[in-house]
Amino acid sequence: HAVKVFAPATVTNVSCGFDIMGFALRQPGDVVVLRRSGQAGLTIKKIQGHANSIPFEASKNTAGKAVLSMMKALNLKAGFEMEIYKQMAVGTGLGSSAASAVAAVWALNRFLTRPLSREQLLPFALEGEKLTSGNHVHADNVAACLYGGFVVIRSVAPVEALAIDYPHALHCAILHPKIEIKTADMRNILRQHVPLNDAIQQWGNIAGLVIGLQKGDFELISRSLNDVIIEPIRGKIIPGYQQARQAALQAGALGSGISGSGPSLFALTTSLESARQCGQAMAEVYQKLGLDFDLYLSPV
Ligand code: HSE
Numbered sequence: 568h569a570v571k572v573f574a575p576a577t578v579t580n581v582s583c584g585f586d587i588m589g590f591a592l593r594q595p596g597d598v599v600v601l602r603r604s605g606q607a608g609l610t611i612k613k614i615q616g617h618a619n620s621i622p623f624e625a626s627k628n629t630a631g632k633a634v635l636s637m638m639k640a641l642n643l644k645a646g647f648e649m650e651i652y653k654q655m656a657v658g659t660g661l662g663s664s665a666a667s668a669v670a671a672v673w674a675l676n677r678f679l680t681r682p683l684s685r686e687q688l689l690p691f692a693l694e695g696e697k698l699t700s701g702n703h704v705h706a707d708n709v710a711a712c713l714y715g716g717f718v719v720i721r722s723v724a725p726v727e728a729l730a731i732d733y734p735h736a737l738h739c740a741i742l743h744p745k746i747e748i749k750t751a752d753m754r755n756i757l758r759q760h761v762p763l764n765d766a767i768q769q770w771g772n773i774a775g776l777v778i779g780l781q782k783g784d785f786e787l788i789s790r791s792l793n794d795v796i797i798e799p800i801r802g803k804i805i806p807g808y809q810q811a812r813q814a815a816l817q818a819g820a821l822g823s824g825i826s827g828s829g830p831s832l833f834a835l836t837t838s839l840e841s842a843r844q845c846g847q848a849m850a851e852v853y854q855k856l857g858l859d860f861d862l863y864l865s866p867v
Contacts, residue, residue: 578711579705628667742846744859753804
């Protein structure tokens with residue numbers, strides 16, 4: 568029999584929480600199908616959708632690597648084959664590689680009638696994600712994708728992710744400008760040292776955001792959705808970023824910023840209707856600039 572699993576896109580950083588905060592959307596996302604194979608090991612049979620330059624070799628593929636590391640740890644001798652359906656392109660800032668890795672480990676776990684908890688699955692998904700993040704391992708996308716809702720990454724090595732409560736009125740508009748941006752490049756431009764005053768503002772905002780989410784205090788959430796360290800640098804690379812962010816805030820967003828390493832932008836709102844209005848406001852900016860984009864609306 569075959570197991571079919573969907574794993575969603577994720578918004579990470581959430582402005583102030585670089586590498587340590589993220590939340591999952593309901594859509595878009597990737598789908599992985601896993602079934603038994605007569606051949607030992609793991610074979611990737613099919614990659615469809617936004618499949619550009621995604622390797623078929625299991626050990627070089629984020630979903631493949633994640634499953635291989637889990638098979639090794641569990642000492643599984645059986646062979647498996649996998650199909651990957653990518654609804655998101657790589658390099659959108661929506662955690663495409665993480666979604667495939669999470670869908671893959673979830674599929675294998677279902678196959679084994681779920682012997683592992685999500686906490687136990689996380690390191691395997693992270694093994695897959697490491698293929699794309701190189702030297703800078705970040706667990707924000709995989710953890711948000713695997714847990715759903717909002718998460719905080721307290722530590723990467725050893726990895727520890729914490730789910731946090733949030734008001735379920737939250738919705739999100741995502742505008743994905745169709746330009747290619749590499750996460751590695753977007754990390755290399757960052758400063759390696761942060762002035763103490765910036766750090767103080769940033770961790771104040773992170774704490775405020777977590778408390779705001781847990782209390783359902785929208786004004787506190789809104790005040791806390793500010794980044795004085797990363798977005799000022801990355802924002803310069805994304806055309807239309809400042810204008811679109813301002814447009815979303817004007818249209819009533821609680822906050823707006825770069826999703827992951829970009830180029831996608833997010834606007835966090837308190838209803839689907841508000842997300843639609845903020846999405847529309849951001850879209851108008853890009854239409855005026857003559858730049859192509861996709862727009863997604865989703866509950867959080
Ligand atoms: N937190 C990571 C970054 C996410 O901003 O580089 C990359 O998708």
